[in-house]
Amino acid sequence: MKKIALIVPALLLVMAGCSKHEGAAKGGSQVVAKVNGSEITVHQLNFALSKMGKLDQSQVKAASEKVLQQMVDMELLKQKSVDEKLDRDPNVLQVLEATKQQVLAQAYMQKVASKQAAPSEDDIKKFYDTHPELFSERNVYVIQEFAIKEGNEHASEIEAGINDAKTGDDIANWLKEHNHMFSVNASRKAAEQLPLELLKKMNTLKAGDTLVVKSPQALVLLFLAKIDRQPVDLEKAKPVIQQFLVNSNQQTLIKNEVAALRKEAKVEFYGDFSKMTMDGNATVPAAPAVKPDTDKPEAPLAAPASESTQPAHNPAIEKGLSGL
Structure with a gap:
């Protein structure tokens, strides 16, 4: 039954509970289809369409027809599932209950988060001034990355050996002369595409410098071949900073609420967990990760969107902010 975990959430999103054998719609215009007598209403269709994001007016009709066809298929599959009593299967019931729990918990978190002030x-100004490496002193780095597989064992020797290197070729030649196996990769990275702790170190360096970084898999040498200063002014940064602060404040509100609920609740553990005690740290689901804008990593922040309710976003900047 492993596939059920994948199918049920999709059913909830696309179908939104397509059929209702009891309680017909108030008016015939509310019903957009009947599948073996079970109704699919315009409200259910609109809910499913809302999951597709913003559509142009020219796309609505075709999208509606496509989604409705999918809803019919899902209803047919659901009816067959009920006929075969899969709705009573313990594994199915477990998935449905877990999904219900998640939806209700997220609904309450959303309600709590909505109470925050803008x-x-x-x-916004304080945040901008506190992180010059992302804004007023934002750089785009041309990096040559040397990964030395067994370099951690010889880190001191390697760091001393490449100390006088002026170019990437100097580093490569020294590593070859001393029989160190390595791979090399060149890239162009904007400040917001780098981990924040690494960025803070790189922001103090100049072109021609090399940063030595230890990782579990290898010793990494980051040679800064070129640094281009491309600052972002406060006006352009405002929308993305505002959204970051909103998300951050929401997480704080939710964390505090969960902590309060834990404090008031009576929780008991049994069996193998009988000696377990309540963790004082509230566990709050993390915000969704944002995909970096890898096609144009050095692109400045986008201009504000035309709709005032939707601030402009730069995914790459947001990735940098998410590491704070």
Whole structure:
């Protein structure tokens, strides 16, 4: 039954509970299809369409027909599932209950998060000033990365050996002369595409410098071949900073709420977990990861969107902010 975990969430999103054998719609215009007597209403269709994001007016009719066809297929599959009593299968019931629990928990978190006040202009300015490496002193780095597989064992020797290197070729030649196996990769990275701790170190370096980084798999040498200063002014940064602060404040509100609920609740553990105690740290689901804008990593922040309710976003900047 492993496939059920994948199928059920899709059913909830696409179908939104397509059929209702009891309680017909108030008016015939509310019903867009009947499948073996079970109704699919316009409200259910609109809900499914809302999951597709914003559609142009020219796309609505075709999208509606496509989604409705999918809803019919899902209803047929659901009816067959009920006929074969799969709705009573313990594994299916477990998945349905887990999905219900998640939906209700997220609904409450959303309600709690909606209580926060919008970030003030002072909050946005303070954040901008506190992180010059992402904004006023934002750089785009041309990096040559040397990964030395067994380099951690010889880190001191390697660091001393490449100390006088002026170019990437100097580093490569020294490593070859001393029989160190390595791979090399060249890339162009904007500040927001780098881990924040690494960025803080790189922001203090100049072109021609090399940063030595230990990782579990290899010793990594980051040679800064070129540094281009491409600052982002406060006006362009405002929308993405505002969204970051909103998300951050929401996480804080939710964390505090969960902590309060834990404090008030009576929780008992049994069996193998009988000696377990309540963890004082509230566990809050993390915000969704944002995909970096890898096609144009050095692109500046986008201009504000035309709709005032939707601030402009730069995915790459957001990735940098998410590491804070």
